[in-house]
Amino acid sequence: MIGRHSPSTRARDADRAAVRARLDAAYADGQLSGAEHEVRDARAGAADTLGELDELVADLQASPGAAAAARVRAWGPWVFAGAVVTAAVVAGVATFRWVRADPPPAGAQQALYLDPAALRPVVVPTPSLVTRAGLEQYRADHLAAFGNTLVDKVDFFEQHASITRSVPDVPDRMVSYTYRGGFDPDHAPRTRAVDTPVVDLATLDVDEIARYVAGAPQSVGVPDGTVGHISVGFSYDQPSVRIFVRNTAGETGFLEVTPQGELIELHRFENRGTR
Known part of the structure; x- marks a missing residue:
């Protein structure tokens, strides 16, 4: 380059x-x-x-x-x-302002848009995995498949999820799976550090996460954007949930919260204008 x-x-x-x-x-x-x-x-x-x-x-x-x-x-x-x-690349170029909240600074929560209507149950045959119903269905399927709700990391998209977790009863081996209603391993088991931190999806407050998802486009300054990706894993030595927003112009932003819904970081989109 x-x-x-x-x-x-x-x-x-x-x-x-x-x-x-x-x-x-x-x-x-x-x-x-x-x-x-x-x-x-x-x-x-x-x-x-x-x-x-x-x-x-x-x-x-x-x-x-x-x-x-x-x-x-x-x-x-x-x-x-x-x-x-x-x-694709557009004429407007973006930069991001980092707002740390550990604990959240005064007024940080007021900068977030949280939609109470997001708590209404969603009843669809195959819900998007970036909705409350989709997260709940995934968690139930994960428990049924593995006997627990532990993951090293999981990335939720609308139609599928990518999961990495230890092999059951073999903590020094890990396998990645693709989920589309069932779990398909992507490769043979690989070496894994036995002290790899894990996230228990049972601690995920899906009601709070649904509220953040509904308000995320406004919160990150991309009001015409959509949430197409939620990442659950470890960040800054603690479990975290990252909610990513993108629109058709390529403008992006994301926010990060704990599994219980406490704000960690807010990454807003800022357009600096054309060059």
Whole structure:
């Protein structure tokens, strides 16, 4: 990415598009989790210099199809990298303001939009996994499949979930699964640190999470956005739930709460205008 230029060289829209395409390809071939892809993609869209962009892909292997994906990023409003669909580069460039809340600063909760109507039960045959009904159904299916509700990490999308957890009764081995009503292992067991922190999904307050999901677009400054990804795992040495928002223009933001619904961080979208 840097080549003959210095890390402080200003990045072009084409440079940002190329990096975001590499991130798409890395997610599609399993190098990045859903949460990692969301965060890096947002940082790539906001990067000002080649050095910032280079940091986002320095640890990635080259992925087949990344160059073609970069061309699509530059040509049109959508890119398809494997099963990944992301918004293209737009003229407005974003940066994010970090609001730490440990404990939440005065007024931080007032900045959040929480919709009481989100507590109404949702009754559908196959609910989206980023809704209250979907989270509850997943938790019940997980308990039935594994006998407990423990995970190392789980990423919920509308139609599927990606799960990593230890092999039952073998704490030094882990397996990743894809959930679509059932659990399909993605690969053979791999080595796992026996002291890997786990999250108990039984502690997830789905009522509170549903309220955050309903208000997330307004909370992160993307009112026309939608929540298409919820990530549950460990962050800053504590269990956390990250709720990601995106709109069709590629504007993104996310908020992070504890499983019980206490605010940890709020990452708002801010448009700095055109270049």
